[in-house]
Amino acid sequence: MKRVLSAPASAVARLIELMFRGIGRLAPVSARDVRSPEALRTFRSVCQSGYERRGVPGLLREGLRECADLGWTVLTARAEAMPSPAFPSLTPWTRDLRMAWRALRHSRTSGAIAIATLAVGIGVNAAVFSVLDATLWRQVPFQHADRLVELWNFSPAQKITFSGLPHRVVPEWRRQTDLFDRVEAFGNQTLIYETDRGAETVEGAVVTPGLFELLGAGASRGRTFIAGEGQGGTNRVAVISDTFWRERLGSPADLTRIELRFSGNSYQVVGVMPRTFRFPTGSQEAWIPYDVEQPPAGGPAVRGLTPLARLAEGVTLEQATAEVTARGERVAAAGGGPPGITAALSQLGADVEDRTYTSLWVLSGAVGFLFLIVCANVSNLALSRSLSRARDLATCAAMGASPASLIRTTVLEQVLLASAGAIAGVGVAAAGIRLTLAALPEVMTAQTLNAIDLDMRVLSFMVLAGLTAALVCGLPPALLAARSSINSAVGGDRRSTTGSRHARRFRASLAVIEVAVSVVLLVGAAVMARSFIALATQDQGFDTRGLISLRVGLPSIGYKDVALRDAAAADIVTRMAALPGVAGVTVGGLPSDTTFITMGKIEFADRPGELTPQVMIPVHEVPPNYFATLGIPILAGRTFEPGDPEGSVIVNQRLAAKYFPGGDAVGRQFRMPGKPWRTIIGVVGTTLANTESGGGRSEMFYPVGKAVDTMRPTMPASAIVDFRTFIVRAHNPEQVMRQLPAAVHARDTSIVIWKTALVEHLLAEAIARPRVVFAMMSVFAGVGLILAMVGLYGVLSCLVAQRRQELGVRLALGAGSRDVRRLVLGHGLRLTAIGGALGLLAAWPLVRMMRSLLYEVDPADPLAMAGAAAIVGATALFSSWWPARDAGRISPVELLRR
């Protein structure tokens, strides 16, 4: 008995049958049986049997194979039906296809340029937009993504939002069932992965066991956590990432035997997440369960948790936002959270950092413009190819080819070209996405929760857009040329066989557009270049040459007491200083690292009653030699000395200038309300705080061990109790860098080396984002410029070909070849000038959008504008020169002989 098709199956069946019939319609007479009702019935039987064996997939499989076979049959039948040249019973389409193919092979160079142009346009756009789609537009790839929100701390007084709640607050949020269906939580944690070869750090996260279920994410091997895991006794299990499983473990099939040591404890691996799973960021490689209701006893409390909640059905984001802020303080208080702090929420994945956002938009704008140039160029090339073939077409028309056939040939040629371009474009896209991912710095890609890959929807869209663009832009000029050639063949007007007046105008305006758009790109790139150079060469406020930064983690075993940590750090400093080639060692990190902060209103001893507004000032704990080692100048007073009175502080120039504008900050006293008085003993130079945006900030320096009244970052529950960063200045930094770990381990092998790097490299890393935007913009602008110049060259050489007779007559009547050259050059430069002016006008508002990415450069930077104009002018002159030279070499005698 026949199984009746289900609704989706019958839809699929109908679709496939449509395809089958469509292909069948292309069959030549010799294979006409394939479109008979009988063949169709057989086709249906085959599909039906596929369905009966394997359901819809079986149906699809059989159906597609049938179609493929039919396609092949039709093709071979057509090939057999293709007559030999001596046998002129060609079907019109095949004949025209052959004509088109021949024509393409004839104008190989311009065809290849058109294909390459299209391929670049499609490929680059697909790559950049795939990244953009994953980071900005696509919803996060989790179940009920539109209802997933993250909860933050919100301080209404300071108007700041920050993450990290104590674990007991999470159950309190779970009780707000009118707002949330479900509340889980996670906290990022750096784990120390211990192997026989030594310890390394791995980005991980503690998560409540239900988190994976909330996300709707399953393991690709094994399982995720089950309820009840993450309590005392059940917390020694872990889920690992695909990368970890593959690269560190060598993809073992049997998970049950894998025990990993993280931060001093051993964990049983229970599952591996799929490659595409990214949560909380793309860097996480291991997840450890943590039950907030019954946390494992004995361990330190986890403080840095972020709740992830699913809004209850029917609750809008606005309602939830208002309610969360209203209830936040009460909920936090019930769970032992800090007083005066309420909560805020944000949709999961909606939080893209501003600079990343703008950078990606600017890049997408740039590739969009590039695509515009591509379109104009394809159009231009199509026209020039058609024009160069006008004679052939005219001959064909004269020999009896119908206008329809001529147009068909032109269309087919364009279709062939577009298809080749699209296929090549897919290749460029595949390479492009790798390049883009390799080029984009981690700050721009780590945060997105979507897997970044070449997106098939984006790619198909771009291929479609490319095909459409090639046809839409390529057909009118081709048809224009075809029509004019037919007219000319009929009218016998030889002089206008190289293009009508319309075609000429059309081409000229295309060249103008290309020049204009490439000017926009160039201005963008030039502004970015100026900004980047300013960033890369800015004065850091300290001497970065030969500086090494080494960050270590102190284990909680043995370093519970702060005094012990300080002693160990002092000892390590002495050991490092003894290494050959070391000029100075200090501890306390780079000025741009934020370790501690002090917050509140400042009160001054000599101005009683005066309070500053609420401020937040970074505080560094440093030894006396810190400033000398880093090369930060001491502008007034002195550095710390042993026996300094309690409350001695050094401030930077910026803070001194802000609160003690008289310039005599040394000796003055200030305090935060309720805290002891602080006496300024020295003022030091301001260093750069943020390398990417530039500028300094107010900072304070306390002697080691004296910053007890500041806010410190809370350490997540881990085996590391504290971090110390050593700064070493060396004459031979590369060699010294290799010896530093040994110097640390000579003190204690249990100290974990976190990160060792040359400070100059760190600073280069910090400006990776502007560098990438700058680099990519330059590449796009360069490609755009080349394309525009190809277009301009095409226009001018065509013009010369077109006006050959006229130019010849001019030469014959006594015009010098100089005059003729000037004529052509002038035409090219006129077009360039119009395009350039339009481009500069358009660039003005567009480049303003890049304002937030720029450092010390005005978007309307005259130098960048002038530079772009100069580059375009120079290249235009170059590409106009060759046609002009040709024009100058026209021999009137030869022309007359023709």
Add this chain to the structure above:
Amino acid sequence: MKPRDPRSFLPLTPRVFHVLLALAEAPLHGYGVILEVQRQTDGVIVLRTGTLYVLLRRLLDQKLITESEERAAPEDDDERRRYYALTDLGHQVVRAESRRLEQVLQTARRSRVLGRPR
């Protein structure tokens, strides 16, 4: 007109041979041919609709098969279906090809490709 010599069709391609062989027993419709060939060859040869009907057209033109009035058992008959049957020439051709293959097989046996001759 003198009928063509059956041996002039040899050797047949495997597909043609199996289609003829499938029709040797009883007339079949297109889908029946597909199923029968699949059965005969243990799924080694899977004919697809496009290929089959181009093939059938060629066999019809060569007069090796003909459209048949004879029908299968009434219960699995679909009267809209077209059935194909072997012509006399078709029978002769398939017989000639089978003989040829038999000789090939004997040669193979003699050269011990198939192990010792029994």
